[in-house]
Amino acid sequence: MLLAPRVEEVILEDAKRRAPEEACGVVAGRVRGSFKLALAAIPCANASVAPEAEYEIPPEELLRAAEQIEGEGLEVVGFYHSHPFGSPVPSGIDQSRAAWEGASYLIATPEGELASWLWDGKKFIREGCILLLNLPCHPVP
Numbered sequence: 635m636l637l638a639p640r641v642e643e644v645i646l647e648d649a650k651r652r653a654p655e656e657a658c659g660v661v662a663g664r665v666r667g668s669f670k671l672a673l674a675a676i677p678c679a680n681a682s683v684a685p686e687a688e689y690e691i692p693p694e695e696l697l698r699a700a701e702q703i704e705g706e707g708l709e710v711v712g713f714y715h716s717h718p719f720g721s722p723v724p725s726g727i728d729q730s731r732a733a734w735e736g737a738s739y740l741i742a743t744p745e746g747e748l749a750s751w752l753w754d755g756k757k758f759i760r761e762g763c764i765l766l767l768n769l770p771c772h773p774v775p
């Protein structure tokens with residue numbers, strides 16, 4: 635996963651601004667096989683009844699974001715959300731709700747951590763995450 639610096643900025647800012655609630659949104663860019671380039675992040679409302687513990691993007695916001703992305707000639711690369719009280723690792727809720735096979739799920743913390751996870755339809759697989767300009771946004775293990 636290659637990240638435009640602006641994408642990282644928007645996601646980390648959103649995670650910080652909405653804490654202690656979870657931030658969430660859609661990540662847009664280009665996908666060619668396993669190659670992914672994230673060029674934009676679109677913040678969405680968190681409609682969950684327990685926004686401090688989970689996130690839920692309202693269907694109409696998801697549709698609006700998808701239309702905007704398509705209008706710009708881009709594709710949905712994945713989604714982002716934040717863990718205000720935890721590490722950037724998928725939770726049990728994230729596992730049970732992951733729906734888009736092949737999508738990347740980026741998780742941020744208000745402290746500025748960011749990690750990307752590929753949902754393969756059964757489990758999350760940690761993805762390397764490289765900021766364009768050759769600056770690593772998170773060390774690849």
Ligand SMILES: [Zn+2]
Binds near residue numbers: 715716741
């Ligand atoms: Zn989560």
